[in-house]
Amino acid sequence: MAPVPVRPARNARAFPSPEAVFGHLLRISRALAGHLDLQSAIQAVSEELDDVLPHDHLDVCLLRTGENVHVAYEAGLHTDWSLAEHPIPVSGSPIRSILLGEARELLTGDATTDPRFRFEGAFNHPIFDQNLRSRIHVALVVRGEVIGAFSCSKHDAGFYRDEDVTIAGHAAEMLAPYFYALRASQDAKRLAIEEAEGRAREEGLREGALRLTEELERERQRIGMDLHDQTLADLTRVVRRLEGLRDGEDRTSEALAPVIGSLHRCIGELREIIDDARPNILELFGFAEGVEDFLVRALADTGIVWNLSDRSEGAVDALGPSLRVALFRIVQEAVNNAVHHASPARIDVDLERSSEGGIQIAVRDDGVGFAPIPQRRRIGGIRNMQTRARLISASFFLDRLADGRGTLMSLSLGAPTSGEGEGR
Ligand SMILES: Nc1ncnc2c1ncn2[C@@H]1O[C@H](COP(=O)(O)OP(=O)(O)OP(=O)(O)O)[C@@H](O)[C@H]1O
Numbered sequence: 001m002a003p004v005p006v007r008p009a010r011n012a013r014a015f016p017s018p019e020a021v022f023g024h025l026l027r028i029s030r031a032l033a034g035h036l037d038l039q040s041a042i043q044a045v046s047e048e049l050d051d052v053l054p055h056d057h058l059d060v061c062l063l064r065t066g067e068n069v070h071v072a073y074e075a076g077l078h079t080d081w082s083l084a085e086h087p088i089p090v091s092g093s094p095i096r097s098i099l100l101g102e103a104r105e106l107l108t109g110d111a112t113t114d115p116r117f118r119f120e121g122a123f124n125h126p127i128f129d130q131n132l133r134s135r136i137h138v139a140l141v142v143r144g145e146v147i148g149a150f151s152c153s154k155h156d157a158g159f160y161r162d163e164d165v166t167i168a169g170h171a172a173e174m175l176a177p178y179f180y181a182l183r184a185s186q187d188a189k190r191l192a193i194e195e196a197e198g199r200a201r202e203e204g205l206r207e208g209a210l211r212l213t214e215e216l217e218r219e220r221q222r223i224g225m226d227l228h229d230q231t232l233a234d235l236t237r238v239v240r241r242l243e244g245l246r247d248g249e250d251r252t253s254e255a256l257a258p259v260i261g262s263l264h265r266c267i268g269e270l271r272e273i274i275d276d277a278r279p280n281i282l283e284l285f286g287f288a289e290g291v292e293d294f295l296v297r298a299l300a301d302t303g304i305v306w307n308l309s310d311r312s313e314g315a316v317d318a319l320g321p322s323l324r325v326a327l328f329r330i331v332q333e334a335v336n337n338a339v340h341h342a343s344p345a346r347i348d349v350d351l352e353r354s355s356e357g358g359i360q361i362a363v364r365d366d367g368v369g370f371a372p373i374p375q376r377r378r379i380g381g382i383r384n385m386q387t388r389a390r391l392i393s394a395s396f397f398l399d400r401l402a403d404g405r406g407t408l409m410s411l412s413l414g415a416p417t418s419g420e421g422e423g424r
């Protein structure tokens with residue numbers, strides 16, 4: 001059925017003379033010149049226009065460049081058209097026919113009953129909430145392109161006449177280039193901010209990766225020194241003793257015993273060095289067992305009570321080794337920090353598989369909580385946790401617990417997409 005426009009009833013309101021309208025339009029353009037943001041510009045327009053085009057609500061909605069959404073700026077009443085958190089899709093706009101270029105103007109005597117404003121999925125509740133009955137909508141056109149719409153409303157039904165639409169049309173013609181310029185400057189500002197944020201993220205990641213590389217290099221040097229100072233020295237001693245035994249007379253088991261003892265010590269030291277360098281238990285037994293083994297060793301003799309709750313159903317073990325090790329290192333640092341800085345009575349580690357197939361990890365302590373930023377001297381471990389999380393695209397959160405006691409580190413890794421996993 002073709003929409004039936006609801007025509008306004010005739011009323012006896014006196015009309016301003018063309019000179020008065022012209023004078024007001026001039027004043028609007030002067031008022032606009034002082035406003036560089038859309039919200040204050042629309043407010044200035046509303047005040048200047050009220051004499052020639054009375055209204056209870058006035059708004060300008062602008063299409064976002066290159067997107068099928070629009071944002072609204074309102075004067076008088078503020079409704080969800082401008083207060084909504086996200087831009088509104090054009091397809092849901094009650095005046096989509098204007099925004100899509102199908103109509104240049106709309107006049108209704110009662111928008112609450114006008115079928116043109118009521119359709120499936122219409123974002124039209126402000127009309128009913130605010131009782132916006134009489135409405136005029138005019139397209140804002142620049143160089144033949146619809147960039148948005150100018151609208152004004154009155155609570156009373158049947159308030160506006162065709163002459164009002166003409167005035168609204170003049171106002172829209174004057175406003176369109178101005179709002180076009182403001183939109184362009186806002187777009188430029190938004191783009192510049194997005195670009196700056198992107199660059200900062202990239203820089204942060206690059207710096208973090210560099211720090212990790214440096215840390216790996218330091219670790220390599222440490223392992224080299226440990227091997228040199230401990231194991232190599234011990235093995236050299238063992239070789240000398242064996243050479244002595246080969247060349248000497250006494251080859252009894254008593255003579256061999258100290259050599260065997262030295263070899264066992266060497267093996268023990270090697271194991272410690274390897275354990276320190278690589279969480280090998282992860283590879284042998286799996287992530288949850290690796291974390292448990294680490295907790296047993298890290299919290300032995302500290303008197304700290306701990307609990308590991310594993311509801312991950314082995315999800316971490318399905319990931320690639322570099323991901324597993326990154327997650328393990330982050331948990332390790334969070335627990336070490338809790339032990340060293342928080343003086344907690346208890347530490348809880350939770351591993352969970354999220355409903356979407358991702359992984360959530362939390363390390364919670366009930367200790368002293370974070371000192372305010374200036375008192376924190378070093379942030380090496382936390383920086384590394386953040387960088388590791390970003391390198392594996394996990395979201396990382398570290399903060400004081402809401403009740404003011406203790407710290408929560410939480411990590412969340414999305415579900416691997418197909419082809420990911422081993423490669424990540
Ligand atoms: N769980 C926690 N409870 C209280 N304070 C914490 C906790 N975790 C970290 N902190 C504070 O944050 C600071 C920075 O932690 P970070 O791990 O970055 O460095 P660090 O542990 O001091 O040194 P390292 O580089 O050896 O890790 C700590 O010195 C400490 O003051």
Ligand SMILES: [Mg+2]
Nearest residue numbers: 333337381382
């Ligand atoms: Mg630390």
